[in-house]
Amino acid sequence: MPGMVVFGRRWGIASDDFVFPGSIELVLRVLWWIGAIIMYTYHKDRFDCNGRGVLHTYLVGLLVVLALIILSLCAIVYVSAQGTITNPRPRRSIPALVYLRALLYIPEFAWACLGAVWVSDDSKGCDLATVGAVIAAVVASWIILLFTGLGVVFVFDPLGNPRPRPTAAESQGVQDLESSGVSQFFSTARSSTAKVWESRLRLLCCCLPQDESHRAAFSSIAKLFSGFFSDTDLVPSDIAAGLALLHQEQDKMEQSRDPSVIVSHSPSSPIAADLESELEKAAHCMQFAAAAYGWPLYIYSNPFTGPCKLSGDCCRSRSAEYDIVGGDHLGCHFSSILHTTGLQYRDFIHVSFHNEIYEIPFFVALDHKREAIVVAVRGTLSLRDVLTDLSAECENLPIEGVSGPCYAHKGIYQAAGYIYKKLVNDGILNQAFSIAPEYKLVITGHSLGAGTASLLAILLRSSFPTLQCYSFSPPGGLLSKALADYSKDFVVSVVLGKDLVPRLSIPNMEDLKRKILKMVSNCNKPKYRILLQGCWYELFGGHPDDSPTEMDNRRQEQLGQPLLGEGSLIIHPSSSYQSLASDDSPAHTAAHLADPLFLPGRVLHITEAGPPRRSCFSQVNYRVEWSSAMAFRSILISPSMLSDHMPDAVLHALNSLTRDRPFSLCPSSLNSQHNTI
Helix, strand or coil: CCCCEECCEECCCCCCCCHHHHHHHHHHHHHHHHHHHHHHHHHCCCCCCCCHHHHHHHHHHHHHHHHHHHHHHHHHHHHHCCCECCECHHHCCHHHHHHHHHHHHHHHHHHHHHHHHHHHHHCCCCCHHHHHHHHHHHHHHHHHHHHHHHHHHHHCCCCCCCCCCCCHHHHHCHHHCCCCHHHHHHHHHHHHHHHHHHHHHHHHCCCCCCCHHHHHHHHHHHHHHHHHHCCECCCHHHHHHHHHHHHHHHHHHHHCCCCCCCCCCCCCCCCCCCHHHHHHHHHHHHHHHHHCCCHHHHHHHCCCCHHHHHHCCCCCCCCCCCEEECCCCCCHHHHHHHHHHCCCHHHEEEEECCCECCECCEEEEEECCCCEEEEEECCCCCHHHHHHHHCCCEEECCCCCCCCCCEEEHHHHHHHHHHHHHHHHCCHHHHHHHHCCCCEEEEEEECHHHHHHHHHHHHHCCCCCCCEEEEECCCCCCECHHHHHHHHHCEEEEEECCCCHHHCCHHHHHHHHHHHHHHHHHCCCCHHHHHHHHHHHHHHCCCHHHCCCCCCCCCHHHHHCCCCCHHHHECCCCHHHCCCCCCCCHHHHHHCCCCCCECCCEEEEEEEECCCCCCCCCCCEEEEEEECHHHHCCCCCCCCCCHHHCHHHHHHHHHHHHCCCCCCCCHHHHCCCCCEC
């Protein structure tokens, strides 16, 4: 529901968010009150030490204050558990209870000071157990006050000052009132939101240089975030509840599909590549993409043997048989690259660990096994890389011979331009081809490195017509449709399972926000039950139909109805909500959004074969198929949406498909262009 309004401003917490923190504090307060009762009963007739009057007053006052706090917490927890997310009427007394609870902090603070004074001045000669108990009570009071202050800071909304909200008629006529006070209000609100997000980014990245390039990146990212979050009035717990509901809904729809029906996807390229051959090449290239991460990924993937292997190589002086640039003073990054790829020192042409915003590490090596010159680009591993990822505006990328709009992800395009200049202007590729002129050029990377590798391949395509690019877990919002189609002749993207990153794009995020709004608006269960059941479902599984968070008498067509709580959840309408009562498909949503971006090249999609839930020690079997970029136009909520993106998981899946068992083509693929292993 909308953020709660108390003390004259809106906060980043709703009236139904007090169930869990209130319950935890209630349990602690009850235990504390029981301990105080025991101590008071023990000393009732034995206050014979120094400062006994102060001690007696402290204990009696503490019992009274704790009792009042316990009663207020019981009321807050009970009232906060009533109603639903979009029906706050049963919780209308929460602000008054919050005011009451805030007032009780005053006597608690006074009694904490009184206890501290007694311990420091009047506790001489008293029982050590009594002194220890009072000290514990005083410390507990200060800890709770400290955490309360931190909680206030955490839920503080810099944009929570009272502001006029447009009426329904004004909201519907915003587009026709360009010079009206309503449009002026929205413009001011968006500007204020962008400034707040820019300040947050500056604070988060305070360790980075505040030069012109970083300031431009902060401004660009702030505009993106403010535009995405400024049109709804949801608190974080509402989003968590919506994600839990959406995950169960997606699982229910997936389980309801007929398992005998296989949707066929064929490669969009005119020449269908052999699936087995492409998988072997992809598995080989993924070793280079993983190696580009250096020692952090190597240690993560080999926690027991990795440190021992690297310890003997780091800090060892070597002859300069390769060109290395910055960032690897001890040589641990390069040593891990050697161990991962199995290459020799002499096989490397250029190794760069230089890392700034829009400038990411990469290396160029000779792969004699595949007779290729490999350019491997590192993925996200630093805060600077995150800023590059988040610079998601579109930038024109004109390519000769490509018809249609050509644009790409701004931050990744600039990173590709940086590496392009290094390879071409600094003569790195000329040096490599002078050593091995008959070799072909292969570009690879994972995540941010995958997107950069794809754009780099597009930039180099005219000079190296035979180059190939293997892009692992690339970001979804990367290329315009024209460029994505153009790249299908030389780029192969590999996606594992329900990986979030290949599905990340502005249209997909808008679609996700739209679905979350519908879920929380149509669910008639309290938020605390949704979150509890959601945690249970994520940890232990279960059937979605058994979930108490399911909507009563839910039918699929109900999800196409207008939001039940639209007035309380939407601050102002945006393109995401122009047709809430119509088609709910991601493609339909994307049609209302500008500049949709797509995955590069042809897409190999690797999924787990078998039941969705398995034991931790069971062997994973994988299947792979040619897929379509349109299959990734929706974000899938799953516990594996992040783990499927990890480079070691992608490498393990590829190795499992190519090494651990022989190939077998499904019979259905023999009669169609759909290839499955």
